[in-house]
Amino acid sequence: MxxxxxxxxxxxxxxxxxxxxxxxxxxxxxxxxxxxxxxxxxxxxxxxxxxxxxxxxxxxxxxxxxxxxxxxxxxxxxxxxxxxxxxxxxxxxxxxxxxxxxxxxxxxxxxxxxxxxxxxxxxxxxxxxxxxxxxxxxxxxxxxxxxxxxxxxxxxxxxxxxxxxxxxxxxxxxxxxxHLLDNFYGTGQSTLDGVIRATNVLISGKTFVVAGYGDCGKGLASRARGLGANVIVTEVSPFRALQAYFDGFRVMPMGEAAKIGDIFVTVTGDKHVITVDHMKSMKDGAIIANSGHFHNEFDLEGLRKAATETRRIRPSMDQFTLDGKDIYALGEGRLINLAAAEGxxxxxxxxxxxxxxxxxxxxxxxxxxxxxxxxxxxxxxxxxxxxxxxxxxGVEFDTLTEEQKAYLTEWREGT
Ligand SMILES: NC(=O)c1ccc[n+]([C@@H]2O[C@H](COP(=O)([O-])OP(=O)(O)OC[C@H]3O[C@@H](n4cnc5c(N)ncnc54)[C@H](O)[C@@H]3O)[C@@H](O)[C@H]2O)c1
Missing domain, CATH: 3.40.50.1480 (Adenosylhomocysteinase-like)
Incomplete structure (x- = not known):
């Protein structure tokens, strides 16, 4: 039943x-x-x-x-x-x-x-x-x-x-x-949809920090840029950090990004990528969301304990007063594209x-x-x-000729 x-x-x-x-x-x-x-x-x-x-x-x-x-x-x-x-x-x-x-x-x-x-x-x-x-x-x-x-x-x-x-x-x-479609195009678009539905803030002109430059992070960073944000990427993998840099994003440790970001989104599959110490260094009004699978990517539990006041401002947005500043956490740290939007x-x-x-x-x-x-x-x-x-x-595309099939499976033909 x-x-x-x-x-x-x-x-x-x-x-x-x-x-x-x-x-x-x-x-x-x-x-x-x-x-x-x-x-x-x-x-x-x-x-x-x-x-x-x-x-x-x-x-x-x-x-x-x-x-x-x-x-x-x-x-x-x-x-x-x-x-x-x-x-x-x-x-x-x-x-x-x-x-x-x-x-x-x-x-x-x-x-x-x-x-x-x-x-x-x-x-x-x-x-x-x-x-x-x-x-x-x-x-x-x-x-x-x-x-x-x-x-x-x-x-x-x-x-x-x-x-x-x-x-x-x-x-x-x-x-x-x-992973090259769902994680990239899906998470890219729907994460922004979730952040926007939760807050209705203007993305354009904001400093938007994406933690994790995997399939999801790449989609999200490119779409946030498309909406006019200044995007910063944080990474732990040297290669992914390099990819983000060559894609034209600023790359820096979270400790640095925390001080200048307006909106933060984690998509790492990792734990406590944003800590309470990071949050303490954030600007008044900073917004934090997660689009990774579990709700431990930013330390919401720690934030709850450290905050002197907590208020639910909107259905998917809570305000935490931390060291006299307001920090907004979205969707109780759950994947924001599903918690505040439709996935x-x-x-x-x-x-x-x-x-x-x-x-x-x-x-x-x-x-x-x-x-x-x-x-x-x-x-x-x-x-x-x-x-x-x-x-x-109704999209048509090419198929290999017999000559091409043979060429692509042999080694003798060269310069
Ligand atoms: N919201 C959704 O609908 C949705 C959809 C697909 C996947 N996911 C989830 O999103 C997460 C990421 O998925 P993915 O496919 O992009 O994974 P991925 O493995 O391709 O990328 C994750 C990236 O995060 C980086 N990373 C790990 N720890 C980090 C840290 N402490 N700081 C900065 N970067 C760090 C890794 O180096 C890696 O490059 C997973 O939890 C996945 O299950 C969510």
């Missing part, structure tokens, strides 16, 4: 999913094929993903493929309650409410696990962690899983290195059509969820008895996912 905030929101959820479907033509093609071929017949898919309109289309696609689907959120602030209501009405076991407590969060993870999944989908690895730490009896039914995001992959690899991982898991983030645009999630759907089919076909580990999808699936979209929007 599903748990959602308000079942009467279902009609709005259906309309939002109708709008998302229009922009996810590749996924709709896969759904059509799944309806005919039923590659997931007999599978029970248990997933912890942000419950958004795009995830709703993924749930429908997997159901069309013959699977039963149960979903909980992978973040307490990211559920779109109207979509959750609509999914529950469509027979997808749905557990999630925007603003759920930590206790409810894990209760819902367990409710999904109660359905005894044969395949898992995670975004951040909380579901699989509960399987391994609290419910290992479920492992005998699970043939494999898929992980969506960078932070989940970091955790999975650490688990595998310790010999603790007991199931095979596909790294969806590894696909070019995931990535549907067109970008089309690619991530084409990969998830094809991964489910791949696992159902190939993973029975597969050794535990972190696997990638075959590279040709990347091309397939890209082509599905290009075909749908």
């Amino acid at each position: 599903s748990i959602v905030k308000d079942p009467s929101l279902a009609e709005q959820g259906r309309l939002n999913m109708e709008w998302a479907e229009n922009q996810m033509p590749g996924l709709m093609k896969i759904k059509e094929r799944f309806e005919k071929e039923k590659p997931l017949e007999g599978q029970r898919i248990g997933m912890a993903l942000h419950i958004t309109k795009e995830t709703g289309i993924l749930c429908r696609t997997l159901k069309a493929g013959g699977a039963s689907v149960a979903i909980c959120s992978c973040n307490p602030l990211s559920t779109q309650d109207d979509v959750a209501a609509a999914l529950a009405e469509e027979g997808i076991e749905t557990f999630g409410k925007k603003g759920e407590t930590n206790e409810e969060y894990y209760d819902y993870v367990n409710k999904v696990l109660d359905t005894k999944p044969t395949i898992t989908i995670d975004d951040g690895m909380d579901l699989v962690t509960v399987v391994h730490t609290k419910r290992p009896d479920l492992l005998e039914n699970i043939i494999g899983g898929a992980e969506e995001t960078t932070t989940g992959i970091i955790r999975l690899k650490a688990m595998h290195a310790e010999g603790a991982l007991k199931m095979p898991i596909i790294n969806i983030n590894d696909q070019d059509t995931k 990535h645009p549907s067109a970008v999630m089309n690619f991530s969820f084409c990969n998830q759907s094809l991964a489910m089919e791949y696992i159902a076909k190939n993973f029975k008895g597969k050794a535990p580990g972190v696997y990638s999808l075959p590279k040709e699936l990347d091309d397939k996912v890209a082509k599905l979209y290009l075909d749908a929007i």
Whole structure:
């Protein structure tokens, strides 16, 4: 029995999913094929993903493929309650409410696990962690899983290195059509959308500090520049710092950036990238947000303790008085694009969820008895996912001639 905030929101959820479907033509093609071929017949898919309109289309696609689907959120602030209501009405076991407590969060993870999944989908690895730490009896039914995001992959690899991982898991983030599109274009645009919806400040002319110059940080920095901000990048990787410098951004340690920034956004997958000491050196009125997976990228707990006064100014914006200055923290430190906005645009999630759907089919076909580990999808699936979209929007491109194919696979022909 599903748990959602308000079942009467279902009609709005259906309309939002109708709008998302229009922009996810590749996924709709896969759904059509799944309806005919039923590659997931007999599978029970248990997933912890942000419950958004795009995830709703993924749930429908997997159901069309013959699977039963149960979903909980992978973040307490990211559920779109109207979509959750609509999914529950469509027979997808749905557990999630925007603003759920930590206790409810894990209760819902367990409710999904109660359905005894044969395949898992995670975004951040909380579901699989509960399987391994609290419910290992479920492992005998699970043939494999898929992980969506960078932070989940970091955790999975650490688990595998310790010999603790007991199931095979596909790294969806590894696909070019995931990390080079979702992380770059999706996080780039939707993070700014979140900051703007939370604050409605003018980005133009602001000093905008991006912590982390990975796929997400690159997208965010370029889009903040596009809106007229003066962008500073902080990094710990020499190569990424060099890339940011060659892309025309100022690069400096956070200790320096903290003193001059107006808006700070962390996208590192790391912890305490902005500390309370950094915050103490910030200007009066500085705004801090996070778009990395977990809410520990800036030290909100430390800020709460150190602040002499705290006020909620707007739904996703809290004011903290620190050493006589006001610091504004957005979205309770949760990924701001989902906490204060609607997450990535549907067109970008089309690619991530084409990969998830094809991964489910791949696992159902190939993973029975597969050794535990972190696997990638075959590279040709990347091309397939890209082509599905290009075909749908009517963009044609070149193909290799026979002569070119031969040339690109031989070594004798040179100068
Ligand atoms: N908001 C979203 O919707 C969304 C979407 C995709 C990914 N993510 C999350 O965003 C985070 C970043 O993802 P990514 O794909 O860009 O990862 P990435 O590994 O490509 O990049 C992270 C960068 O942060 C840098 N970094 C690490 N610690 C740092 C520190 N202390 N100071 C400065 N830089 C530091 C790393 O050197 C690296 O270059 C992850 O947590 C990921 O799960 C969020």
